[in-house]
Amino acid sequence: MSKKIKLGILGGGEDSLIGILHRVAANMFDRFEVVGGVFSRDFKESRQFAEDLGIGSKKVYKDLDQLIEGESKLPADERIQVVSILTPNFLHFSMAKKLLENGFHVICEKPLTTTYGEAKILEDTLNNAKTIFAVTYTYSGYxxxxxxxxxxxxxxxxxxxxxxxxxxxxxxxxxxxxxxxxxxxxxxxxxxxxxxxxxxxxxxxxxxxxxxxxxxxxxxxxxxxxxxxxxxxxxxxxxxxxxxxxxxxxxxxxxxxxxxxxxxxxxxxxxxxxxxxxxxxxxxxxxxxxxxxxxxxxxxxxxxxxxxxxxxxxxxPGHPEGIFDSMGNIYKGVAKAIKGEEYHPGEFPGxxxxxxxxxxxxxxxxxxxxxxxxxxxxx
Amino acid sequence: MSKKIKLGILGGGEDSLIGILHRVAANMFDRFEVVGGVFSRDFKESRQFAEDLGIGSKKVYKDLDQLIEGESKLPADERIQVVSILTPNFLHFSMAKKLLENGFHVICEKPLTTTYGEAKILEDTLNNAKTIFAVTYTYSGYxxxxxxxxxxxxxxxxxxxxxxxxxxxxxxxxxxxxxxxxxxxxxxxxxxxxxxxxxxxxxxxxxxxxxxxxxxxxxxxxxxxxxxxxxxxxxxxxxxxxxxxxxxxxxxxxxxxxxxxxxxxxxxxxxxxxxxxxxxxxxxxxxxxxxxxxxxxxxxxxxxxxxxxxxxxxxxPGHPEGIFDSMGNIYKGVAKAIKGEEYHPGEFPGxxxxxxxxxxxxxxxxxxxxxxxxxxxxx
Amino acid sequence: MSKKIKLGILGGGEDSLIGILHRVAANMFDRFEVVGGVFSRDFKESRQFAEDLGIGSKKVYKDLDQLIEGESKLPADERIQVVSILTPNFLHFSMAKKLLENGFHVICEKPLTTTYGEAKILEDTLNNAKTIFAVTYTYSGYxxxxxxxxxxxxxxxxxxxxxxxxxxxxxxxxxxxxxxxxxxxxxxxxxxxxxxxxxxxxxxxxxxxxxxxxxxxxxxxxxxxxxxxxxxxxxxxxxxxxxxxxxxxxxxxxxxxxxxxxxxxxxxxxxxxxxxxxxxxxxxxxxxxxxxxxxxxxxxxxxxxxxxxxxxxxxxPGHPEGIFDSMGNIYKGVAKAIKGEEYHPGEFPGxxxxxxxxxxxxxxxxxxxxxxxxxxxxx
Amino acid sequence: MSKKIKLGILGGGEDSLIGILHRVAANMFDRFEVVGGVFSRDFKESRQFAEDLGIGSKKVYKDLDQLIEGESKLPADERIQVVSILTPNFLHFSMAKKLLENGFHVICEKPLTTTYGEAKILEDTLNNAKTIFAVTYTYSGYxxxxxxxxxxxxxxxxxxxxxxxxxxxxxxxxxxxxxxxxxxxxxxxxxxxxxxxxxxxxxxxxxxxxxxxxxxxxxxxxxxxxxxxxxxxxxxxxxxxxxxxxxxxxxxxxxxxxxxxxxxxxxxxxxxxxxxxxxxxxxxxxxxxxxxxxxxxxxxxxxxxxxxxxxxxxxxPGHPEGIFDSMGNIYKGVAKAIKGEEYHPGEFPGxxxxxxxxxxxxxxxxxxxxxxxxxxxxx
CATH class of the missing domain: 3.30.360.10 (Dihydrodipicolinate Reductase; domain 2)
Known part of the structure; x- marks a missing residue:
């Protein structure tokens, strides 16, 4: 059985640029495995996208609530462990909050929320949840x-x-x-x-x-x-x-x-x-x-x-790496944190x-x- | 069931640079799945490496002969379809030849062989085999x-x-x-x-x-x-x-x-x-x-x-891609060829x-x- | 007899960087001839500097007043026609004013004066004088x-x-x-x-x-x-x-x-x-x-x-020119203006x-x- | 009286690019004064060009022979001391030879001659003449x-x-x-x-x-x-x-x-x-x-x-100099040599x-x- 970290994704379907950036980054160090998520508001499209990714649609859900419900029933080692939020900005807050409250690790695109007030609430939620939370200021991974x-x-x-x-x-x-x-x-x-x-x-x-x-x-x-x-x-x-x-x-x-x-x-x-x-x-x-x-x-x-x-x-030296590699480094840091390995505080923004x-x-x-x-x- | 192309790798274990280059490239477009291979001459190390990759050691073999034997017994949809040869140069020829003769697609590092004579023989072998054969002149993917x-x-x-x-x-x-x-x-x-x-x-x-x-x-x-x-x-x-x-x-x-x-x-x-x-x-x-x-x-x-x-x-524009992305493009071309999709003759060197x-x-x-x-x- | 424009310089003696910049620029298009001036507060040094320049000390003066007096006595075709002011900033105003009032063209280093008030006065002086006045914003000549x-x-x-x-x-x-x-x-x-x-x-x-x-x-x-x-x-x-x-x-x-x-x-x-x-x-x-x-x-x-x-x-193309050439272009524009030739308003700042x-x-x-x-x- | 070195020029008239390059370079350090020469095969044009340069046509000659004759009659301190040869290549040899034989210093554009044989002869001529001889490999002055x-x-x-x-x-x-x-x-x-x-x-x-x-x-x-x-x-x-x-x-x-x-x-x-x-x-x-x-x-x-x-x-630092400055450095070296000052052997090619x-x-x-x-x- 794969020991890779099971990663779910919200958004990022079809031709989404942010989608491919996160998937390539997640795969880069053989630490994550994209297993499902909610790739699109249209359930059918979402499932089709998972098929196209070659991951099957078993862990594709209609929406976040169903994902949380579905995954929570599974034994720990079959469960999605971390979720990347790639949806429009105004959805970040509610999604991140729910995920934290249900014990998931979260990787969230920036801006974190739409208001500073929401962000403060999320900070409190995380303090209680004690899971890993990363915000993808992509460029900090170079x-x-x-x-x-x-x-x-x-x-x-x-x-x-x-x-x-x-x-x-x-x-x-x-x-x-x-x-x-x-x-x-x-x-x-x-x-x-x-x-x-x-x-x-x-x-x-x-x-x-x-x-x-x-x-x-x-x-x-x-x-x-x-x-x-x-x-x-x-x-x-x-x-x-x-x-x-x-x-x-x-x-x-x-x-x-x-x-x-x-x-x-x-x-x-x-x-x-x-x-x-x-x-x-x-x-x-x-x-x-x-x-x-x-x-x-x-x-x-x-x-x-x-x-x-x-x-x-x-x-x-001399073999140029680029932005995918930068994001890959951020995911690598998150993997270390999730696995409880030692990591440098500068490996991913929180x-x-x-x-x-x-x-x-x-x-x-x-x-x-x-x-x-x-x-x-x-x- | 995953629809990704099943990829085996010969060599490229541990800290191998060429190993990570090929794995990242293979993963890049969600088209390949590294499932096993012979990562090292030392079987134990090879298995351990597969565990570290999070892919399990089910498809890790002692050597190429066992890989061919083991995989050939499996139903087509469970079989390794393509093998990447990342071993020292002098092994390329014999490995590639065996793989072709047994119906595998091959991705081979350059130089193809150690002599031009071997290369000509391999060309003949491929003509009979009619599988896909790529030589990774990495830079041509930029x-x-x-x-x-x-x-x-x-x-x-x-x-x-x-x-x-x-x-x-x-x-x-x-x-x-x-x-x-x-x-x-x-x-x-x-x-x-x-x-x-x-x-x-x-x-x-x-x-x-x-x-x-x-x-x-x-x-x-x-x-x-x-x-x-x-x-x-x-x-x-x-x-x-x-x-x-x-x-x-x-x-x-x-x-x-x-x-x-x-x-x-x-x-x-x-x-x-x-x-x-x-x-x-x-x-x-x-x-x-x-x-x-x-x-x-x-x-x-x-x-x-x-x-x-x-x-x-x-x-x-403005989001720099690098050498991993270049190799990723070559793998993408190979994936299209294996899947029988249309592709441009310049997508991968043969x-x-x-x-x-x-x-x-x-x-x-x-x-x-x-x-x-x-x-x-x-x- | 040389038809070059006779140029006097105030300041810019010895190892002055601004001095060499102006001299090279003035010489660049064979339009000016440095003939004298007040290169230093020390009269002896000033004369010695002129000797070193190979121009003789005939037109080297003790100070600006003597220069004006001395030159004004000469027939028009022997007179210094234009004076470059390369002295410390606080001297620009009084020097430029005197020169204008006595009918000289002026090339002045920036900043023009030490206050905006002085600059306004100088503008009025120039309006009466109707000579040519350039301020060397050097970089505008590139x-x-x-x-x-x-x-x-x-x-x-x-x-x-x-x-x-x-x-x-x-x-x-x-x-x-x-x-x-x-x-x-x-x-x-x-x-x-x-x-x-x-x-x-x-x-x-x-x-x-x-x-x-x-x-x-x-x-x-x-x-x-x-x-x-x-x-x-x-x-x-x-x-x-x-x-x-x-x-x-x-x-x-x-x-x-x-x-x-x-x-x-x-x-x-x-x-x-x-x-x-x-x-x-x-x-x-x-x-x-x-x-x-x-x-x-x-x-x-x-x-x-x-x-x-x-x-x-x-x-x-391909023969790089630099800052001396930039300043040379400004001097060239001034030369055209002094000679009454047609010139582009952008050739020198005024x-x-x-x-x-x-x-x-x-x-x-x-x-x-x-x-x-x-x-x-x-x- | 000017202490600058008196420079004559052969060729380089009108819009000649090599002409302006040499003149600017010669003027750059206040060491040379262009006083005449043969700027063009057409005597009238040559004289007109000298007038345009503002140097007067007193020392403009019909051809090199007349220049040598005319200058040789003058007292040493009125004579052209050094001549720059900017004519087409095939004329370099004969001109340089005559100048050396008559005691002039020479600055010659490259290629020195049209054959190696001529170049060897010129070397001998110089050995006897013991004047200064420079070949303007311009780029070596950067x-x-x-x-x-x-x-x-x-x-x-x-x-x-x-x-x-x-x-x-x-x-x-x-x-x-x-x-x-x-x-x-x-x-x-x-x-x-x-x-x-x-x-x-x-x-x-x-x-x-x-x-x-x-x-x-x-x-x-x-x-x-x-x-x-x-x-x-x-x-x-x-x-x-x-x-x-x-x-x-x-x-x-x-x-x-x-x-x-x-x-x-x-x-x-x-x-x-x-x-x-x-x-x-x-x-x-x-x-x-x-x-x-x-x-x-x-x-x-x-x-x-x-x-x-x-x-x-x-x-x-930060004030870019260019090719005119490079040639200027070569002329500066020649000036030092002519004046008998100490100079570095790398200051000008010989x-x-x-x-x-x-x-x-x-x-x-x-x-x-x-x-x-x-x-x-x-x-």
Missing amino acids: PMIRQMKEMIAAGEIGEIQKIDIQYYQGWINPIIHNEEQRNSIWRLDPEKSGISCCIADIGTHAFHMAEYVSGLRVEKLLADLNYMYPDNKMDVDGTVLLRFSEYVKGVLRASQTATGEENDFTIKIYGKKAGLKWGQESPNYLYKIEEGQPIKILKPGHGYNSALSLDGTKLP IKDGARGMNFIEKVVASHAEGNVWVSLDN | PMIRQMKEMIAAGEIGEIQKIDIQYYQGWINPIIHNEEQRNSIWRLDPEKSGISCCIADIGTHAFHMAEYVSGLRVEKLLADLNYMYPDNKMDVDGTVLLRFSEYVKGVLRASQTATGEENDFTIKIYGKKAGLKWGQESPNYLYKIEEGQPIKILKPGHGYNSALSLDGTKLP IKDGARGMNFIEKVVASHAEGNVWVSLDN | PMIRQMKEMIAAGEIGEIQKIDIQYYQGWINPIIHNEEQRNSIWRLDPEKSGISCCIADIGTHAFHMAEYVSGLRVEKLLADLNYMYPDNKMDVDGTVLLRFSEYVKGVLRASQTATGEENDFTIKIYGKKAGLKWGQESPNYLYKIEEGQPIKILKPGHGYNSALSLDGTKLP IKDGARGMNFIEKVVASHAEGNVWVSLDN | PMIRQMKEMIAAGEIGEIQKIDIQYYQGWINPIIHNEEQRNSIWRLDPEKSGISCCIADIGTHAFHMAEYVSGLRVEKLLADLNYMYPDNKMDVDGTVLLRFSEYVKGVLRASQTATGEENDFTIKIYGKKAGLKWGQESPNYLYKIEEGQPIKILKPGHGYNSALSLDGTKLP IKDGARGMNFIEKVVASHAEGNVWVSLDN
Whole structure:
């Protein structure tokens, strides 16, 4: 009998991009086995999808309630142990809550919920449940991000004095400039998507990365969002001034109207001794710069890399790994946690990271709405 | 019951890098299921490895003969259908031959065999067997390589007039410069590794790529190899002049002594109208250059990409995929072929590509041995 | 007799970097001849420097007053026609004023003056003088900046919707973190340098570039500066939110504490149809990005470049020109203006650009001082 | 009276690209003054050109003989001291010879002559003349090339084991593929241009660079040229196998049919300890790579640079200098030599470098003509 962890998935059916990303990641280290779930609201389609995946439809359910009921009846070693939530954002909260209350481990896509309030409730639920909970800030699994995090923690760049993060995309242009489209797409409809578009979708990735890599926490922020048209209800672009402490400042720039940009997510951190720079589109190159020294480019898989970084690299230097491998590393960490193996706290983001992201989104929108003023995060 | 293709693996156990590459690739599109094989010469270790993979040891065998015997007894739908050969080179031939003779599909690592003669025999065997046979020239699965191939086929750069291929690594330096090591490592021992080191290991990748992407065939070649020391028996570096036809020339440079290089595999093809350039370490960037025009960089996942290229990309532009994804595309092609689905002839290299690689190796070594003279390939 | 324009220089003696930059630029197109000036406060050194330059000391003067007096006596065709002011900032105003009042053309380093008030006075003086006045925002002379400017003017990226400018350096680190040094260096002494360090020194370059290239004007701004220590009196880092119009926003980031950065000045402009990106350290590469299209890299010297861009390139594509060539282009424009030849208004920045830079500096400091609030520029 | 060195120029009139390159370079360090010469075969045009340069036509002569005659009559301190030869190749020899025989210093464009025989004669002439003679292998003046040379000399990469040089351009495509053009252009007419096109024009730059930077000498070579059409008489592409010593090999690739390439001149040198890589189109970046170490990028103007490199950089790091600055460094070296100042032997290439280039051209053509066989250079 397979010793792999039994994984159920909510959403992610058919041509879902997030679906294939999670499945490949789950399979990557032979630790998980996708066994079923609810892939689609249409039960028939859901079953067909499972057949196409070659996993049979035995563990495909009509909805989450039936999944919980069905699985709970089974002996422990036949049961789905962990569920990945890949459904639209507004469903995350209720699904995660139910799963936790019924003893399942959970892997949840970001943003964790649609409000910070929900996120706080979920944190309480998890505290009682004591299962494993991961939020997939995918980019934090890249080996060179882990390397950057550990170099900073080890003092290699000295005390941090400046953080500059950018997440630029251009895909929303054809939508935002079309009156009909911008007033009909779910992404720009607050009822379906919460209070923010750009900041919630990509700004949170940037915010999480800034804190994850630096080990610092944002104290307060001042945001300037762009809605582009009077009839548009959600931000599609924003710049956020960050204050980590009185003299440690940062700036976060996120945009879905940076025409022509694909997924240009970069982070630059400057310490008293050196700077570190990384960009998601060429994720295997980490730049270390120091006054009066040659620029250094660190790559994955080398003896000079940290243990956490090396644990996330499968092949020798020069064999580029990518975003699937990054997500694979997050799943690997979750597997270790579920199996009770030792793991590094940086291997996967948890519920606190997810809740913090929600806090960030709400504060950004508030800062802008109040006239671009400083507002404090919960700390 | 799972509809996935049942895959057995020979070799690739424990920390094998090639092992994880093949497993991740096989899992990538939910088309294969690793069910067993012979992971190690040590039966116990082999079984333990299967347990660690979470697949159980039911289909783990002592050796290939037992695997063939055991599987052949089973009903067709329980049988291993395809076997990946990841063992040392000198075992490829006999293993592949047996598998073919017993009706298995085969996925074989390169180089296909240790001699061109063996490769020709294997070709005959396959002709009788009529199963599917793939040789894993891994790099040919990259989306932008497929794009390059199809742009050239579509005439986008005009008639080809020059091909320049480089495959530089530096890893053999500490070995080659140490007398004891260079005289003891299996890589440099002709009895264990055949007649070539550098050309057989990486030169063949470059040679395959040149012909795969260009659609041309090398007619003759002139090689200059470097053995570095009088007591060293195998090439660690070589430059090969290529003649595709009287006025279409090329040069292939391969090295394991290019100190500090990781896996710097690049190809440049110049046609009458434009040039195309690609490098493996940044595989998602294809450069098109034309006299008097801005340089164009093509990336994967765009509407402008060819169907074959798009079929090999899983996420939208800006989400970098890497070498695991490239190998995954090759496995995907094999899955289509096994299932009798339509597929593009460029989806995976076959036995002819493998045999041609052996022909290349032997001719390169002959050209050098005879004093750097022109020798013809079988065509 | 030489028909070259007779150029005098104030400052820029000995090992002055700005001195060699201006001299090389002036010589570049055989249009100017450096004939004298006041290279140093020490008359003897000044004369010696002229001898070293090989120009003889006939036209070397003790100070500006003597220069004006001496030259004014000469027949028109023997007189210094234009004077480059390369002295410390606080001297720019009085020197430029005198020169204008005495009929000289002036080339002045930035920042134009130390206060916006002075700049306004200088504008009036020039209006009366009707001579030529250039402010050397050096980077605006790069061929690909001119290309960018003209592509935008021609509508190639559509209506601008977002501007992102960065000017990062790290050189002040060893000074700012040393209590004694930060309290003694003239750069951080408001009495000697005016009210700003980082914004005045490099922020103004970025501000000028944003307006120069885009053709837009900043309406208001909100700034967050960093002084790093309570005892430090001048900004060494700052982020400025820019508002060009209600829905056209921008962000300008300038820093002298971006550890390890050399002169990382970049500009990205996003229009409704496309984006353009340029970086000063690789100045011959202009990136054009469009949704669903290959990235395009434009280089100098091609038929596809604008006339203004081509006028600034001396050699065929592939022969990299640099910052001396950029400044050379500015001098070339000044030469045309002095000679009464036709020239493009974008060939050199004028007094209005210099005054606008002063307005910017004062508004940035005010916005920060008032608690990071929006302040309007004169428009 | 000006103490600048009086420079005369042969050729380089009107829109000549090589003309502006030499003039800017000569002016760069205030060491030379262009005073006259023979800018054109048409005396009137030549005089007009001098007027346009603003230097007056006093020292413009009808031809070289008159120049020599006219200048020789003048007192030493009024005489042209050094002459730059920028005329078509076939004129270099006779002009240089006359100038040397009459006591002038000479700066000569490459290739030095049209045959190796002429070059040897010129060497003898110079031995008697004892003036200064420079051959403008322009690229050797780049600061990072000097840095590379000195790092290698200092043993920083260990014993050299492999050299890989490329010089690719694509400009000849429209000519070579047009029957009429390829049979009429002077570049492809052996009577006007000597025995080689591609190798003589750019291959020699690559050859000089290989020996200049490495400090090694090519012992023998084997060349494969491409003439593209039966009716074409001169090479437009070639690959040359280089042998520095039995186990130190290299390869030089030069092409004018590398479609879309501008001036892609790169050099890679691999030693036992490290590799160094440089490319002309981004000349301020020198890559040092070592097994198991981060990649290092060295840039100009840093404390870690060699004295020779620093002497060739005028501004602080981050201010890109280009090809004019590279040529300027060569002129600076010549100025030092003429003035009897101390200078580094690597500051400018001399007649031996020029003659060696001619030897190289002839041997390459011979190797190809004899069927791609090894031929030895004079050593």
